[in-house]
Amino acid sequence: MSTVCSECVVRDQSLCGSLNDEELLTLNRIGRQRRLARGETLVWAGEEAVVCANLLTGVLKLSATTADGREQIVGLLYPADFVGRPFAEEAEHSITALTDVELCVFPRKTFETALENHVRMERLLLRRTLAALDEARARMLLLGRKTAEEKVASFLLDMASHLGGPCKPGEASFDLPLTRAQIADVLGLTIETVSRQMTKLKRDGLIGLPSGRMVTIRDRQALQHRAEAA
Amino acid sequence: MSTVCSECVVRDQSLCGSLNDEELLTLNRIGRQRRLARGETLVWAGEEAVVCANLLTGVLKLSATTADGREQIVGLLYPADFVGRPFAEEAEHSITALTDVELCVFPRKTFETALENHVRMERLLLRRTLAALDEARARMLLLGRKTAEEKVASFLLDMASHLGGPCKPGEASFDLPLTRAQIADVLGLTIETVSRQMTKLKRDGLIGLPSGRMVTIRDRQALQHRAEAA
DNA sequence: CGTCGCATTGACCGATTTCAACGCTAGTGG
């Protein structure tokens, strides 16, 4: 893991891509690299939100819970995504590593100041936040109006586009970074329903499940069809 | 409806609150007042997103639909809220008036330029977008993990805080701007379930339903309790 | 080999949907 921003693996895709070399030096000074093991939590909902970060490698989940412990995953973060919530004293959501993770962490307050001093970065964050809002709303449609089968199909396509490289037309394989329980928490279902829907899709030949977390998209078009209609 | 920004009903609460009088003049020039009747649509999902706006009076809904016509309302907008999606060519959601509405409308492109020239406004939009994202995610928890009763109770409390004036401790009455069908589309339920849950809350004395759209919060605390636990 | 965590499968149950009837209110036109 390099300690120099200019050699960063997500240099051009992350928010920092908006900075020139000189500005990067400033950021370099306030940022700190950090690793999280699978399962570790960076931020706890309800506690003070101390940090922001850029995600370098791995996958994070953003989750909310009811008072009695039901959990809903409200977002997944991938490399180059911005992590955290500037301008909020208290964290609304927990942020937890689904895989081992590398982050470039900033103290939130310091980062907020940096934002104000680097308009282009602020602008980029605005665009990303707007995009995240669109995505969240798309997921509201999924949660509120889609059937279990549609949810699972949509989820698999989503994962494929994030993990299976740039959208290939035909087959694609990838290793799910989530357990069935976590998938259930993304989709607002139970473990059992997720499992049943996946075996159904497998039986119907749309996907393959060679082993535990491995998934192969066999017929992307049919899958897309199931993600939309009843 | 005044045509001068400085006399605007939402002058201080809207995005424009970040502008000084001189800057307001610039915006005054590009903005145009517009009324929508209940049921009229400002933006259609899938079409080019031509406008942004500030909402002056009334309530708007933001909605997404599946290919086969199921609808999910993904947001409600109240006076002083910002309307539209800068930096997107195509609208992801339809924007429709739930009541008669007054707007201050800007051509999207022009508004984007204005944003870039007025950093304080851009900054304010960033904060609002971050807040909207938090809200969307809270609603994801509701859609994915709450029961019908919890959804309806949460919804009523939400409406009360928006329409019943600043959060009074005891009773509060308001006129719902939504039909039962629209409430169902907000909560990811059916009309019938919404109706049944509301009569249940009424039977139990937590709310009153004097006539069609009128609602009285009788016991806010009990209602809050039902919004959270099973 | 035993255990632990995760995944699958089956049987049953129940909350919510679906389908259908009915009621209320407001507007309309005879």
Next chain:
DNA sequence: CCACTAGCGTTGAAATCGGTCAATGCGACG
């Protein structure tokens, strides 16, 4: 003035999707 209709809301009965509970399978790891 009063049927008559249209739109919205309520209520009931039946069906269903997904949840719950419980058993089993399967690998990895000590």
